[in-house]
C-alpha cells in the first residue's frame with residue numbers, strides 16, 4: 001500500500017493503478033500543458049482493422065461475455081453476438097433470454113492489446129437505431145479505474161440524427177463532464193466516420209471529417225483502450241418497446257489508431273498484462289533529450305519476463321531515451337514458484353450484508369462481477385477462514401466504489417487472538433495489494449472503521465495468497 005499523497009512512484013498498467021495518477025491528471029504536468037499545434041503533428045498509423053478476415057482477430061480484440069451491472073442496462077454481452085461479415089465487424093442485439101437478461105448484445109474492446117495515451121482514433125460505422133438502443137464507441141483507462149472516460153460517439157436509437165461526444169473526469173462520486181452534440185444525417189441509415197484527435201491540452205471530435213466538438217477542460221494523460229458496444233435499455237435510453245425492430249445491427253467498417261509524431265517531443269506508449277509499469281518521471285510526453293525510467297511490477301503470482309517493442313531484453317528497471325516515440329510492452333508470465341490464491345471458496349462471514357445477492361461469500365468466489373456489501377454504517381468487518389493454518393504472503397483487495405477510508409487487516413491462527421498486520425488511513429479504494437506479509441494464519445479479518453462514501457463497504461474480491469502446501 002502506498003501512503004496517501006506520495007508522488008515519488010507512479011504506476012501504470014491494466015492490473016495496477018495508483019490513485020496519485022488522478023492528481024497528476026487533475027493538475028497536468030506543467031511541461032506538457034497547452035494544446036499542440038495540429039499542423040506540427042504527423043500521424044503514424046499504429047493499429048488498423050478492416051475486418052476483412054473470416055473471423056474477428058482475437059489478438060486485437062477482446063469480446064465481452066457478461067451481464068454488466070451498470071446504468072440499469074438490460075443486455076447480456078454474449079460472445080455469439082459479435083462476428084465479422086462482409087468486411088464489417090457486426091455487433092448484433094436481440095431479444096433473447098440469456099444469462100438472466102432479456103436481451104443479448106455485443107461488446108468488443110482492445111484492453112490489454114491496444115492501450116494508447118494520446119492519438120487519433122478513427123472508426124467508420126453504421127450505428128444501430130430504435131427505442132432503447134444505445135450504441136457507443138468510447139475509451140476507458142487501461143488501469144481499470146473510472147473516471148476518466150472519453151466517448152468518441154454515443155447515440156440514442158430513438159433520436160438517430162444526433163450524436164453525443166463527451167469527456168468525463170473527476171473522482172468518484174464527484175464526476176464532471178464536458179460534452180457536445182451534433183445533429184446531422186440519420187446515423188443509423190448509412191456509414192459515417194467518427195474521429196477523435198487526442199493531444200496534450202485538447203481533445204477534438206470529428207464527424208465525417210468536420211470538427212464538431214472540442215474540449216480542453218480536462219485532457220486524460222494515461223493510456224486508454226477502445227470499446228465498441230451496443231447497450232440495450234438502461235437509465236439513459238429507456239427500455240425498448242414494440243417499435244424497436246430486433247435484431248439490431250451495429251456495423252463497423254474499420255478502426256484505425258494513429259500515434260502523433262512531432263518535431264519537439266516524443267510519446268511513450270506502454271502496455272502490459274498481469275502486471276504494470278512504474279513510470280518515472282510520470283508522463284507520456286517527453287522532450288527529445290529526456291530519459292524515462294521504467295520498472296515492471298508483476299501482479300501477485302506472476303513474474304516479469306522481459307520487454308518487447310522498442311525496448312529489448314529483461315533489464316528491470318530499465319532506462320529509455322525518448323529521442324523518438326516509444327511503443328513498449330512489459331511481458332509477465334505465471335511464476336511456478338509464486339503464491340497461489342488460498343481464499344477462493346473459503347468460509348467467510350461479515351458483520352452485515354446490505355441486501356440479498358451481496359453476501360460475504362461473493363468476496364472470495366474469485367469472480368470480479370460479484371461483491372459483498374455491508375450495511376451503511378462505519379464499524380464493519382469481514383473474516384475469511386482458510387480452513388487450516390497457512391503461510392500467507394500476499395493480500396489483494398478489490399474495492400467497489402463504496403470503499404473504506406480507514407481499516408485494519410488482522411491475522412489469527414485460532415479466530416480468538418488477533419494480531420494487526422496492516423493499518424490503512426486515507427485509502428483511495430480501487431485495487432490495493434499488500435505483499436511479503438509472511439504470516440501464519442488460518443483467519444484473516446478486515447476491520448473497517450471509516451467509510452469513504454455515504455454507502456457501506458463493498459469488495460468485489462478479497463484475495464488471500466500464499467505458498468501451496
Ligand SMILES: [Ca+2]
Nearest residue numbers: 362367370460
Ligand atoms: Ca467476487
